[in-house]
Amino acid sequence: MQDHPLRTTVIGSYPLPGWLEFAARHLGEFGPADVAELQDDAVITALHDQRAAGLDVVTDGEQTRLDFNLSFYGHLTGLDLESAPPRRFGPPAHDQRGRHRVTGELAAPHGLGVVAEFERLRRLAAAVPVAGRLVTLKASVPGPYTLSGRLLPNDQYPDRWALTEALVPVVQRELQALVAAGCAEISVDEPSMSCYAHREDPRRFVDIFNRTVAPVVGRTRLATHLCFGNYKGRAVGPRQLAPLFPAFLDLHCDEMHVEMASREFAELELIGRIAGRMDAAVGIVDVKSYYLETPADIAARVRRCLAHAPAERLVFAPDCGLSQTARWAARTKLANLVAGVRLVRRELGLGE
Numbered sequence: 563m564q565d566h567p568l569r570t571t572v573i574g575s576y577p578l579p580g581w582l583e584f585a586a587r588h589l590g591e592f593g594p595a596d597v598a599e600l601q602d603d604a605v606i607t608a609l610h611d612q613r614a615a616g617l618d619v620v621t622d623g624e625q626t627r628l629d630f631n632l633s634f635y636g637h638l639t640g641l642d643l644e645s646a647p648p649r650r651f652g653p654p655a656h657d658q659r660g661r662h663r664v665t666g667e668l669a670a671p672h673g674l675g676v677v678a679e680f681e682r683l684r685r686l687a688a689a690v691p692v693a694g695r696l697v698t699l700k701a702s703v704p705g706p707y708t709l710s711g712r713l714l715p716n717d718q719y720p721d722r723w724a725l726t727e728a729l730v731p732v733v734q735r736e737l738q739a740l741v742a743a744g745c746a747e748i749s750v751d752e753p754s755m756s757c758y759a760h761r762e763d764p765r766r767f768v769d770i771f772n773r774t775v776a777p778v779v780g781r782t783r784l785a786t787h788l789c790f791g792n793y794k795g796r797a798v799g800p801r802q803l804a805p806l807f808p809a810f811l812d813l814h815c816d817e818m819h820v821e822m823a824s825r826e827f828a829e830l831e832l833i834g835r836i837a838g839r840m841d842a843a844v845g846i847v848d849v850k851s852y853y854l855e856t857p858a859d860i861a862a863r864v865r866r867c868l869a870h871a872p873a874e875r876l877v878f879a880p881d882c883g884l885s886q887t888a889r890w891a892a893r894t895k896l897a898n899l900v901a902g903v904r905l906v907r908r909e910l911g912l913g914e
Contacts, residue, residue, distance in 0.1 A: 567873035574702035575883030576608040576623030615896035619698045622683040640666035654794035668728040674736045705752035749785040756788035757799030764809035772814045785817035792882040819843035821881040837871035845881030860902020
C-alpha cells in the first residue's frame with residue numbers, strides 16, 4: 563500500500579521535443595558527445611514539465627527510446643530487424659509498425675538499456691532537487707508478451723507463446739539489474755495482455771507476468787500498465803476490462819493501472835476489486851483527446867473513484883503514456899491532473 567493517498571503519477575512516455583525529433587533525423591552529423599548531450603537535454607525537458615506539474619512520481623519520459631517498445635529490439639540478438647514498415651501511407655494504424663524476423667536464439671547480452679536510462683534519470687534529477695517534496699523516480703519495462711508482439715515466429719519459436727517464453731528471462735534480468743541499481747519503482751507494462759485477454763486465457767497471462775516479476779517481488783514497488791493501445795492515438799483491442807477479471811486480481815504487483823477516461827469511466831466499479839488486492843491506478847486524463855480537462859473535471863473524477871476505493875489505495879494518472887499527445891497539451895493535462903487531485907486532498911484534510 564502506498565504511503566501517499568491520492569498519489570499522482572505518469573505511465574512512462576512523454577512527447578519528444580520538436581528539436582529532438584529534428585536532430586534524430588540528422589544523427590549522422592552528431593558525434594557521440596553531441597548525442598549524449600541531446601539525450602540529457604531531452605530528459606531534463608521531460609523532468610521539468612513533470613516537476614512543474616507537481617507529480618509525485620516522474621519518469622525520464624522515455625526520451626531516448628524510439629517508441630514505447632520498438633527500441634528494445636535493437637538490444638536483442640537473433641533478429642533480422644525490418645528496415646521499413648510494410649505500409650507507409652494512409653491513415654495511421656498498427657500495421658505501420660514493422661515486425662522483425664527471428665534468425666537465432668533470442669537474448670540481450672548487454673541488457674535492454676533500461677538501467678542506463680534509470681541511471682541517467684537519477685543523475686539529472688539529483689542535479690535539480692525539488693525543495694520540500696519527495697519525488698519518486700520510476701522506470702518502465704515492457705513485459706515479455708507485449709515485447710513478443712513485433713516478432714515473427716519461426717521453426718525454433720513456432721508461435722507468440724514460445725517467443726514470450728524466450729523473452730521471460732530477458733525481462734527478468736533487466737528487472738533484477740534495475741533493482742540492483744537502486745530503482746525503487748518499476749512498471750512492467752503489458753498492454754498487449756489487456757488488448758487480447760478477450761480471446762486468450764487470462765490465467766495464462768497472469769502466470770507469465772508472475773513468473774517474470776518473481777525475482778524482484780518485495781524488493782521494489784511493482785506496477786503494471788494495462789490499456790487498449792495508443793499507437794498514433796488508436797486503440798487495438800476491444801476496450802473492455804471485464805475479460806481480465808477476476809484472473810488479473812492475482813497479478814503479483816503493488817499497483818495496477820487501468821484506462822478509464824477515454825472510455826467515459828465505464829466499468830469504474832472494478833477499481834474497488836483491484837483496491838482489495840493492490841493499489842488501483844486510474845487513468846483520469848484522456849491522452850487521445852485534445853479536450854483539456856480542468857482541475858474541476860479532475861476533482862469530480864477523483865470523487866467518483868472515491869465512491870469505489872479508499873484514498874490510500876488510489877493513484878491517478880493519464881490513461882496511457884503521453885508520447886502521442888502534443889507537448890503543449892500534455893503539459894496542461896498534467897498540471898490540471900495534479901491541481902484537481904490536490905483540490906480533493908484538501909477537502910479530505912490530506913494536505914498537498
